Amino acid sequence: xxxxxxxxxxxxxxxxxxxxxxxxxxxxxxxxxxxxxxxxxxxxxxxxxxxxxxxxxxxxxx
Amino acid sequence: xxxxxxxxxxxxxxxxxxxxxxxxxxxxxxxxxxxxxxxxxxxxxxxxxxxxxxxxxxxxxxxxxxxxxxxxxxxxxxxxxxxxxxxxxxxxxxxxxxxxxxxxxxxxxxxxxxxxxxxxxxxxxxxxxxxxxxxxxxxxxxxxxxxxxxxxxxxxxxxxxxxxxxxxxxxxxxxxxxxxxxxxxxxxxxxxxxxxxxxxxxxxxxxxxxxxxxxxxxxxxxxxxxxxxxxxxxxxxxxxxxxxxxxxxxxxxxxxxxxxxxxxxxxxxxxxxxxxxxxxxxxxxxxxxxxxxxxxxxxxxxxxxxxxxxxxxxxxxxxxxxxxxxxxxxxxxxxxxxxxxxxxxxxxxxxxxxxxxxxxxxxxxxxxxxxxxxxxxxxxxxxxxxxxxxxxxxxxxxxxxxxxxxxxxxxxxxxxxxxxxxxxxxxxxxxxxxxxxxxxxxxxxxxxxxxxxxxxxxxxxxxx
Numbered sequence: 360x361x362x363x364x365x366x367x368x369x370x371x372x373x374x375x376x377x378x379x380x381x382x383x384x385x386x387x388x389x390x391x392x393x394x395x396x397x398x399x400x401x402x403x404x405x406x407x408x409x410x411x412x413x414x415x416x417x418x419x420x421x
Numbered sequence: 422x423x424x425x426x427x428x429x430x431x432x433x434x435x436x437x438x439x440x441x442x443x444x445x446x447x448x449x450x451x452x453x454x455x456x457x458x459x460x461x462x463x464x465x466x467x468x469x470x471x472x473x474x475x476x477x478x479x480x481x482x483x484x485x486x487x488x489x490x491x492x493x494x495x496x497x498x499x500x501x502x503x504x505x506x507x508x509x510x511x512x513x514x515x516x517x518x519x520x521x522x523x524x525x526x527x528x529x530x531x532x533x534x535x536x537x538x539x540x541x542x543x544x545x546x547x548x549x550x551x552x553x554x555x556x557x558x559x560x561x562x563x564x565x566x567x568x569x570x571x572x573x574x575x576x577x578x579x580x581x582x583x584x585x586x587x588x589x590x591x592x593x594x595x596x597x598x599x600x601x602x603x604x605x606x607x608x609x610x611x612x613x614x615x616x617x618x619x620x621x622x623x624x625x626x627x628x629x630x631x632x633x634x635x636x637x638x639x640x641x642x643x644x645x646x647x648x649x650x651x652x653x654x655x656x657x658x659x660x661x662x663x664x665x666x667x668x669x670x671x672x673x674x675x676x677x678x679x680x681x682x683x684x685x686x687x688x689x690x691x692x693x694x695x696x697x698x699x700x701x702x703x704x705x706x707x708x709x710x711x712x713x714x715x716x717x718x719x720x721x722x723x724x725x726x727x728x729x730x731x732x733x734x735x736x737x738x739x740x741x742x743x744x745x746x747x748x749x750x751x752x753x754x755x756x757x758x759x760x761x762x763x764x765x766x767x768x769x770x771x772x773x774x775x776x777x778x779x780x781x782x783x784x785x786x787x788x789x790x791x792x793x794x795x796x797x798x799x800x801x802x803x804x805x806x807x808x809x810x811x812x813x814x815x816x817x818x819x820x821x822x823x824x825x826x827x828x829x830x831x832x833x834x835x836x837x838x839x840x841x842x843x844x845x846x847x848x849x850x851x852x853x854x855x856x857x858x859x860x861x862x863x864x865x866x867x868x869x870x871x872x873x874x875x876x877x878x879x880x881x882x883x884x885x
Contacts, residue, residue: 368769375742375768376750387765394769397731401777404728404784411779412633412786 364388426451428882431592431646435493438485445485445496448592449478449541452498456543456590459885465565465585467503467513469544474498477541484539493649495539500591502579503545504552505529505637506626514628515560516550517755518748529626530661531595531637531654538653543591546581550760552597552630553741554578555605555823556816559757564812567610568883569849573809576609576823578602578630582640583610588885593641593650599630600733601804601827603638604839608804608852611841611881613647613869614640616827618860619834620665622651623658631740632663633779634733634831643879644840644870648672651862665860672863680871681715683864686797691726692826697807703843703851704803710875711801711868721797724788728781729829735770735778736832742767759816782832789833794858799868802826804839804852826854836862840869841878850878 368387372379379387426448429437437443453471460466481496501507504514506525513519528536535542547565549557557580558564565580567573568588575584579596583606586594596603598616607614615638622637629635639650652672658664687708693701712718742749742764749756749764756764793800803826810819830837835856842853853872857865873879 372765372768376746377765377768379765383762383765386762387769390762390766391769394734394766397734398770398774400728400731401735401774401781404777404781406777406780406784409780409783409787411776412782 364391367391427455427589430643431497431641431649432493432643434497434592435649438496439490441485445478445481445541446475448496449474449498449543452543452591459588459590462571462885463566463568463584463588463590464563465547465581465588465590466500467515467545467547467562467581468510470510470542473509474541474543481539481541491539494535494653496541497592498541498543499535499593499595499650500543500546500585501532501595502548502582502597504548504597504628505531505595507532507542507545510545512628513545513561514551515548515562517561518752525626527626530623530658532626534654534656546579546585546594548580549577550757551628551745552578552599552602553760553763554816555601555820556810556814557606558812558816559759566812567809568885569611570809572812573849574609574812574814576606576805576809579606579640583607583612583614586610586612586640586642587883589882593639593646595637595654596640597627598636598638598831599634599737600824600831603636603640604804604827604837604852604854605823607640607839609809609850611850611878611883612640612642613644613841613879614638614839615647615651615862615866616830616837617651617655617862618665618836620663621655621669621860621862623661623664625658625661629744631737633736633740636831644838644866644873645676647838648676648866667860670863672866675863675867676870678867679714680711680868683716683799683868684797685711685716685718686721686793686800687718688723688726688800688802689720690722692723692802695806696803699845700803700806700808700851704853707842707853707872708801711872714871714875719797721793721800723800724792725781725785726829729785729832730825732778732781733828733832735774738763738767739770739775762817786833798857798864800856802854802856804854808845808847808849808851830856835859836865838865838869840873842876843878
């Protein structure tokens with residue numbers, strides 16, 4: 360299976376406004392392995408009706 | 422004499438000042454002399470503000486002599502991590518990116534509170550560049566060195582904060598903690614480090630790493646010292662959007678109340694999976710000490726523990742890139758290569774990942790509230806899986822291991838303290854992490870104080 364992760368990394372960096380030289384695109388490609396693991400965890404979960412966190416509050420019984 | 426003074430705990434020095442046995446000028450001179458003696462080996466300070474410190478000490482001495490004693494920080498020399506603004510001093514963030522930065526025009530909120538308490542600012546402390554790393558090894562000013570072995574990393578990112586307190590250069594220091602950056606250097610340098618609840622200490626006037634995860638807190642030689650500093654700097658700040666308006670309360674009042682009846686949870690997942698043998702043994706003994714003091718210990722499965730680090734990354738990295746975006750485009754070569762790499766990695770997360778991570782945080786907070794802190798008052802873990810790594814170890818590789826047990830707690834926003842609990846066979850400090858419910862710094866500090874007073878680890882000092 361062809362590995363398109365270097366192009367993925369370059370495209371993502373460009374979308375973020377970063378024009379990376381080839382050696383840095385390669386480094387970013389290597390980092391994508393870790394990122395993919397993290398985002399897989401995040402995208403597999405069913406969050407139900409949970410809203411993004413705001414600020415923390417103490418226990419109501421305090 | 423000066424060495425003796427610098428070796429006091431903050432509480433001992435405060436008592437001596439209050440009773441007018443020692444003047445703030447003597448204390449400040451003692452610290453400045455000690456800094457001069459050990460800095461060539463430790464490199465904890467980026468800037469020593471000797472002149473303004475001596476002036477502030479003279480003013481404090483005059484106030485105290487005039488009967489205007491403000492409290493336990495009055496006339497006590499402290500130092501701050503150099504991402505916190507101190508008026509009149511440049512904030513370098515330990516980066517070439519900020520070379521030539523103008524002096525800060527206003528104190529950060531924590532600096533203001535310390536000043537209001539009468540503390541003496543000795544200077545600005547070294548750190549991992551822009552607080553974006555856990556070893557402390559990457560600084561434009563060279564790394565701070567661990568007083569327990571100068572070939573060892575201090576841990577970071579508050580590297581100078583941990584090293585300066587361990588070396589006796591100041592009585593306490595302020596650090597910041599986004600993934601463990603107070604607790605990790607505290608653990609690796611053999612001192613106490615408190616990360617309060619998210620929002621407890623204002624972030625105003627601090628260079629951000631990640632708005633959702635940044636915390637400020639003290640590092641000190643004892644739990645009592647950390648509590649004194651925490652008490653002074655905690656509280657609502659209307660100028661910080663994330664600042665909590667929950668009352669702080671008096672953490673000193675119950676500090677000596679002990680742990681009898683306290684329910685301690687011992688994680689049976691994630692936190693004990695990969696501990697170094699010396700660390701596991703020391704933490705096991707520490708838990709036995711707390712049990713012997715009258716607390717009850719039981720197993721707890723911490724909800725979502727395996728998933729929390731992914732959410733930390735999906736929040737921290739994009740937020741860091743967002744803050745640094747302009748300078749990264751304009752001055753990329755001025756960043757340390759590893760820090761630059763972490764920033765660029767922030768581009769690989771999509772908006773949907775970031776939002777899901779914030780939702781996971783909300784889900785996890787609810788789960789820990791109902792499944793953990795309804796049954797337990799405190800969770801006990803190691804602070805780091807390993808002791809201080811060699812200073813020349815791979816920064817990226819080592820960092821992932823160092824932050825593993827601390828960064829989930831940043832996502833949850835819980836208060837946590839690292840307290841010394843032993844040494845490895847190589848003589849390197851080990852830290853014990855106690856985690857409490859939101860806004861219960863009093864419980865965390867009380868448990869840590871009880872443990873500390875039952876052991877001798879906090880009294881050990883490195884030979885310099």
